[in-house]
Amino acid sequence: MLEIKNLHVKLEEEDKQILKGVDLTVEAGKVHAIMGPNGSGKSTLSYVLSGKDGYEVTEGTATLDGEDILEMEPEERAAAGLFLAFQYPVEIPGVGNMTFLRTAVNAQRKARGEDEISASDFLKLVRERAASLEIDADMLKRPVNVGFSGGEKKRNEILQMAMLEPKMCILDETDSGLDVDAMKLVAHGVNALRDQGRGFLVITHYQRLLDHIKPDVVHIMSNGRIIKTGGPELALEVEKNGYADMKAEVA
Numbered sequence: 001m002l003e004i005k006n007l008h009v010k011l012e013e014e015d016k017q018i019l020k021g022v023d024l025t026v027e028a029g030k031v032h033a034i035m036g037p038n039g040s041g042k043s044t045l046s047y048v049l050s051g052k053d054g055y056e057v058t059e060g061t062a063t064l065d066g067e068d069i070l071e072m073e074p075e076e077r078a079a080a081g082l083f084l085a086f087q088y089p090v091e092i093p094g095v096g097n098m099t100f101l102r103t104a105v106n107a108q109r110k111a112r113g114e115d116e117i118s119a120s121d122f123l124k125l126v127r128e129r130a131a132s133l134e135i136d137a138d139m140l141k142r143p144v145n146v147g148f149s150g151g152e153k154k155r156n157e158i159l160q161m162a163m164l165e166p167k168m169c170i171l172d173e174t175d176s177g178l179d180v181d182a183m184k185l186v187a188h189g190v191n192a193l194r195d196q197g198r199g200f201l202v203i204t205h206y207q208r209l210l211d212h213i214k215p216d217v218v219h220i221m222s223n224g225r226i227i228k229t230g231g232p233e234l235a236l237e238v239e240k241n242g243y244a245d246m247k248a249e250v251a
């Protein structure tokens with residue numbers, strides 16, 4: 001599904017190399033987690049995959065189902081089935097949450113050559129999915145993320161994901177800022193979407209999220225590279241010992 005090979009990325013504005021040869025394959029049906037020290041390049045990887053400006057790929061490739069995503073515009077990547085839940089969700093004043101969701105869903109349907117979803121079907125779906133994330137009707141009417149609490153913004157990201165049903169979901173520290181109950185809701189939202197055709201890349205600092213979203217594979221990123229890959233036990237090792245030993249192994 002998502003195949004990243006030898007990805008090197010630098011900042012466009014300054015000569016600073018951030019990703020220094022990332023190799024990572026997320027198979028359909030699998031949940032991969034990425035952990036790693038602050039500043040190791042985890043968010044940069046998610047930004048580069050989703051097409052944020054300001055980064056230059058100097059070497060390597062990234063494909064989704066064999067298609068080169070790095071050559072695509074951000075909206076083409078989304079239409080191809082890529083989704084990023086932001087670490088810092090943005091507020092969009094003047095755009096109603098419901099309108100935003102419906103426009104996004106229909107834009108993707110159009111890109112796939114499908115008809116628009118009917119207003120009644122959309123309403124039924126959005127109410128059902130919002131309820132499962134305990135997002136109330138009032139939040140659906142408000143402008144996107146404006147005045148939402150940190151946790152509400154994160155749940156709203158998961159609602160977008162649930163509505164768009166992407167093939168490849170990237171979650172960048174979606175658990176940060178969530179209280180224990182909200183984290184369970186988010187995990188439930190992710191688990192409800194888990195199926196054989198969908199892959200997940202979950203960036204997190206905390207093992208506790210992975211208690212609820214059981215990963216198949218855990219990667220450790222440090223200094224722009226994946227330095228270690230293993231099973232869920234790797235996250236427990238990080239929780240217990242931090243990153244010092246792993247960094248020393250590759251030094």
Ligand SMILES: Nc1ncnc2c1ncn2[C@@H]1O[C@H](COP(=O)(O)OP(=O)(O)OP(=O)(O)O)[C@@H](O)[C@H]1O
Nearest residue numbers: 011016018036037038039040041042043044045054
């Ligand atoms: N626009 C920028 N200008 C300068 N440095 C940048 C810029 N964007 C990223 N960096 C640097 O790139 C490095 C990687 O940042 P990134 O946000 O990807 O790390 P991270 O692993 O997600 O960290 P965290 O766990 O703290 O969220 C950091 O040293 C950061 O300061």
